[in-house]
Amino acid sequence: MYATDRGTFVVQGYVISDPQALRQLDLPEGENAVEIPAELLRSVARAVTG
Structure with a gap:
């Protein structure tokens, strides 16, 4: 997952x-749609909430 300079995120997936x-x-x-691993979302949640 990547933050952009436009206030959006790009998700890399399958x-x-x-x-x-x-x-x-x-x-x-x-x-279009991509699938991302659940662990990626858990990692992002941990990074955001501490």
């Missing part, structure tokens, strides 16, 4: 390429 899974997500035009 691209979801299964068409059925992508249809279920109903993503807006121009967006």
Whole structure:
């Protein structure tokens, strides 16, 4: 996970390429989805909350 200078974050993960899974997500035009490990979220939560 990377912080940008625009007040957003970029998440690096595994691209979801299964068409059925992508249809279920109903993503807006121009967006895509990635899967990230749960441990990454735990690490970010620890970093934010101390």
